[in-house]
Amino acid sequence: KAGVTQTPRYLIKTRGQQVTLSCSPISGHRSVSWYQQTPGQGLQFLFEYFSETQRNKGNFPGRFSGRQFSNSRSEMNVSTLELGDSALYLCASSLEGQANYGYTFGSGTRLTVV
């Protein structure tokens, strides 16, 4: 079966711009979680969407937002980009959002803010 697809793979943006990242989960998976990964910081949880509803949110400013469509595809948006937003953004899909069967991660979108 197809894995988790994230587009684009790489992005370079200028401070102050906004960006939208896309994630297509595994077919049948209804939960999509987003994580920010920076060197030495591990994976920081952004938010989780389940059946088009935001079910959980991490400790990130309101500039970070997301949504999920009826086909479970998800997008995250970052407005007014800052240099510190440069990171690898990973999305993970799971059947119901529970950890016991594992999350399947996409390869990520590497965002560079200049």
Add this chain to the structure above:
Amino acid sequence: GQSLEQPSEVTAVEGAIVQINCTYQTSGFYGLSWYQQHDGGAPTFLSYNALDGLEETGRFSSFLSRSDSYGYLLLQELQMKDSASYFCAVSSGSARQLTFGSGTQLTVLP
């Protein structure tokens, strides 16, 4: 809030056994997961422990002690391809959200 502690780096030689420890503080604990991530790659799921004890999957085993808020990942018969970052993650809270540690960089030497 939640916090997880794991060593930042571990080095071992090919064929050896290595243990990566993880201690956590959280409320509403459900389980402890382990993920492997190679440089430039996506994290991949290795194991999940909800109950105390050892779970074995091939060369990898994972252990959990809920009373000690402690777990470890045991890698046996190390191979060069095992060089990667390993993350422990707790599932907790009403939404069972997965929170990751900062990762342990494992280097396997020939």
